[in-house]
Amino acid sequence: MLKKMNDALGEPAVVTVRGGKDQGTFLTDLGRKLLVEYETNKKLINEAVGDETSWENVGFKLSARNKLPGKVVEVEKNGLVSKLTIEIEPSALTSVVTEEAVEKLDIKPGDRVYAVIKSTEVMVAKAVGEKEVFQKIL
Known part of the structure; x- marks a missing residue:
């Protein structure tokens, strides 16, 4: 993986020194x-994710009703x-x-995430006897 990264960059980000007392793997400049840069971007992304106004700037309107914390x-x-x-x-939600x-988000089981619900139409189902009847709400 380190070789792939170094090859993709065109110069090494990590070097390995073998043998002797100074052996090991080291970061280059x-x-x-x-x-x-990674730590800075990670901090900015985490701040933006937690800032509802950032989400609103890209077209999402967030509220406690459409931002559901889960695992x-x-x-x-x-x-x-x-x-x-x-x-x-x-309950559980499938997305x-x-x-x-x-x-990109490195999502894996056990991660804490938010399910952000964004919808342009809502369908409502109501049980009528044994059947469910769907009505579009405008």
Whole structure:
């Protein structure tokens, strides 16, 4: 993996020294710069995720009603999409997202996440005897 990273960068971010008392794996100047950039971006992303106004700037309107905290209990990868099962007490929610999103966010079972519900239409079902009748709410 380190070789792939160094090859992709065109110069080493990490070097390995073998033998002697100074052996080990070390970050190069580039590696240290990348680590600082990563930590800075990670902090900015975490702040943006927690800041509802950032979500609103990209078209989401968040409230306690459409932002549900939960825990990922299953990630099922199926080619271009993945199915996430999120435990939201006392129930569970299933979401289908792109595999790219799962990889970029490094989502795995046990992770604490928010299910953000965004909808342009709502369907309501009501049991009538043995049947469910659906009515679109505008």
